[in-house]
Amino acid sequence: MGGIVASKNVVVSILVDDPSLYTIGAKCQFGDQLMEHFPTVLDKMQHNLEEVKHLQNLVKSSTKLTKNLSKIKYFTTECYQPEQIDVGHKLAISMEYCSQYAKLNYEFEAICNQITNLKKEIKTLLSQTQAEYKQLNTMLDSSKKDLSKAQKKEAEILNKIAQISINVTSEDETKTQQDKLQKDYLVKKLDREQCEHELENTTNKYNARIYNRLYQIEVLEKKRFDAMKVLSQEYLACLTKMSQVEEKSCSNAETILSKLNEEQEIIAFIKECDAISPNSLPPCERSLNASFRQLEEEKEEPAFEAWLHTISASVRSIINENQAFSDSEFPTNNSSIGNQTSSALVSWKRASEIFGTNFDIIKGGKALQSHVCPKESGDNWFITCIFSVAKVPRLITRLFSTSEVNASGIYELNLCVGGEFVKVVVDDYFPVVSQNDITPLYSCSKENGIIIPELWVMLLEKAFAKLSGYYNRIDSNYLHLGLQVLTGMPQTNIVFSENVLKNSSFQDSSWNTIFNASKQGYIICCHSRFECSGVLHGSTSYTLVHCREKAGHTRWVKLTNPLCEIKRIPIELDYQVFLEQFAHVNICKYDPKHSRKSLTITSQMLSLNDEVLYPVIELNVVSSNEQEEFCFGVHQMHPVFKNAxxxxxxxxFIVVDVTRSKEIVTFITANVEREFAPAKQLKAGQYDLVPLLFQKNGDIQNIVMSCHHTGGMNWKLVPKSNVAIGTQVLKLGQLKKLVF
Structure with a gap:
């Protein structure tokens, strides 16, 4: 990386570890004016680093674009130019200027490499400076504490000397004690003076090192500014060239294509079909056809499952560089714990401090239900969700982009937030009982009371706590939310209110729903009422593992309590008792045959000010079967999340069959606890999905439409002014006025 010239006689190396080795011979504006604002300087450096990253992302996008466009040159370099064939070949020939995109691609790559080097230099200095600043503050605090102790001891001796004449009557005894205390006082005074001297030296060292670091930052900031200015100018120049190439390509293509003759094309078409088989085409023509088809094909988005197992570039970079990662968004202090009964500072330890060197994310690569162990109280509902989902180990495995332990202590998880899966990054610091007792303060993996050296339970709980803001935010009961965050799959929520318990029709329908869900192998959780009798615990989340009908038409459910750490003995209840003792049931529809897609509708699209256009999703169902199963959901971020x-x-939302009857085939009103419409069988064809809002005084935020389906489908968001329903054409601007 080399050095940075600060003046004719001064060279400052950014990578020297000891700042005391630097030579400062030039005036330092940062050192003279910003000594008292060093933390703000570091924040500003971080902001400037983000600015560099932003420019890098812009250049990368142009680099990728020119790389793809440069491939068009193969149309003219690899294929000969026969007489008139088809429009596609003529278009390919007309794009001779596209070969210049390759040169532009090299220029964009060169700019990108320079930005990468600059970013690395800033990150290195920032990391070193932050570490040294922390070390210097520790040294300074230690010196201040030592001085305070010495001053206190000196004051105690002086106080004793003052008390001698009061407490001692003998003159000889008084003199003896005075002499002894005088000697002690001289010793304590010497200790105090030494501590003052050490504090002065430490303060001088602190100021010198901070000044030197500010000098470094000032030099690098000047370099950053100059580099960003030059690189931005180079990037703009490349964009200008790119625009010129595009203009020439389009003009040339328009001229050549205008000369095409339809009659000659038809004659050539008939002649070729009559005389030449597809396999007899010359290799160059087959290459042309294949290349042009490849150009026309849209690049598919990566499969959902592949995305789940893909580590984001920023996380992979930290892992590859072996940088110790500490999550500044979820710091290791009491703010990440939340409301506490005690004001004592909570201790945090890295995974390596808790488990040593031999631990895994998931022991043996397969998550086991038996390893899920909650803390004593509070978030048992979320642990019940983890326990229940672990019934299908692959559903747990896919939640971790990082599947292996790394030295950086950084882990990336995939959680479904507001109907859309997102990447959540956490470090491996976990709260423990105390500085001396490294037992995890919250949930962990255990078996038969013995802690298992694996992280998956702890990481899931920490990631959810980060989304919520702090650990103790998880205390409330949100079974439906836990299952949604962990699976993203359709759910059915059944509430056992007091007024329906004696309704035989409700008992039959709810039993059929739960019984069939159990039979299908779906994930089922339930929560007991506040007051329970017998072996049940009040206000506790359970997992429903089985349903059966016994002789005599009696109905029974079998439950497991994940809170029983040592031995989870199943509890079997008569269904009538179950209805009386439990408040609600949450059924998560796990079907491995289903595919998942989601689409975001922003709050701006739903603005009340737009009386003309409205966001409508055009759905195309593609299937060779008579019909396919679709389950649609509409989601918004749950209030428990800190950004909600x-x-x-x-x-x-409503779903309208456009191809056939133009009638509504699905309709649902939804809130944060009821997000999915019942599954619906749809035939191949076109449909319109229209999202709706029914609460005028509610906060409008981004919403997500999700779809779990068998068979093929594609959809896109299209602003529309009206939609046909039956024999009527409904203006969506009017629809807004109706629903609000």
Whole structure:
């Protein structure tokens, strides 16, 4: 990386470990004016680093674009030019200027490499400076504490000397004690003076090192500014060239294509079909056809499962560089714990401090239900969700992009937030009982009371705590939310209110729903009422593992309590008792045959100010079967998450069959606890999905439409002014006025 010239006689190396080795011979504006604002300087450096990253992302996008466009040159370099054939070949021939995109691609790559080097230099200095600043503050605090102790001891001796004449009556005894205390005082005074001297030296060292670091930062900041200015100018120049190439390519293509003759094309078509088989085409023509087809094909988005197992570039970079990672967004202090009964500082330890060197994310590569162990109280509902989902180990495995332990202590998880899977990054610091007792303070993996050296339970809980803001935010009961975050799959929530318990029709329908779900192998959780009798615990989340009908038409459910750490003995209840003792049941529809897609509708699209256009999703169902199963959901971020609206809107949607009857085939109103419409069988064809809002005073935020389906489908978001329903054409601007 080399050095940076600060003046004619001064060279500052950015990578020297000891700042005391630097030579400062030039005036340092940062050192003279910003000594008292060093933390702000570091924050500003971080901001400037983000600015560099932003420019890098812009250049990368142009680099990728020119690389793809440069491939068009093969149309003219690899294929000969026969007489008139078809429009596609003529278009390919007309794009001779596209070969210049390759040269532009090299220029963009060169700019990108320079930005990468600059970013690395800033990151290195920032990391070193942050580490040294922390070390210097520790040294300074230690010296201050030592001085305070010495001053206190000196004051105690002086106080004793003052008390001699009061407490001692004998003159000889008084003199003896005075002499002894005087000697002690001289010793304590010497200790105090030495501590003052050490504090002065430490303060001088602190100021010198901070000044030197500010000098470095000032030099690098000047370099960053100059580099960003030059690189931005170079990037703009490349964009200008790119625009010129595009203009020439289009003009040339328009001229050549205008000369095409339809009659000659038809004659050539008939002649070729009559005389030449497809396999007899010359290799160059087959290459042309294949290349042009490849150009026309749209690049597919990576499969959902592949995305789940893909580590983001920023995380992979930290892992590859073996940088010790500490998550600044979820710091290791009491703010990440939340409301506490004690004001004592909570201790945090890295995974390597808790487990040593031999631990895994998932022991043996397969998550086991028996390893899930909750803390004593609080978030048992979320641990019940983890326990229940672990019934299908692959559902746990796919939640981890990082599947192996790394030295950096950084882990990336995939959680479904507001109907859309997102990457959540956490470090491997975990709260423990105390500085001396490294037992995890929250949930962990255990078997028969013995802690298992694996992280998956702890990481899932920490990732959810980060999304919520702090650990103790997980205390409330949100079974539906836990299952949604962990699976993203359709759910059915059944509430056992007091007024329906004696309704035989409700008992039959709810039993059929739960019995069939159990038979299908779906994931089922339930939560007991506040007061329970017998072996049940009040206000506790359970996993429903089995349903059966016994002779005499009696109905029974079998439950497991994940809170029983040592031995989880199944509890079998008569269904009538179950209805009386439990408040609600949450059924998560796990079907491995289903594919998943999601689409975001922004709050701006749903703005009340737009009376003309409205966001409509055009759905195309493609299937060779008579019909396919579809389950649609409409989602918004749950209020428990720290970035969510406090007062979510009541949402809904309609699905209109455009191909056939133009009738509504599905309709639902939804809130944060009821997000999915019942599964629907749809035939191949076109459909319109229209999202709706039903609560005028609710907070409007981004919403997500999800679809779990068998068979093929594609959809896209299209602004529309009206939609046909039956024999009527409904203006969506009017629809807004109706629903609000």
């Amino acid at each position: 609206c406090a007062n979510p809107s009541v949402l809904g």
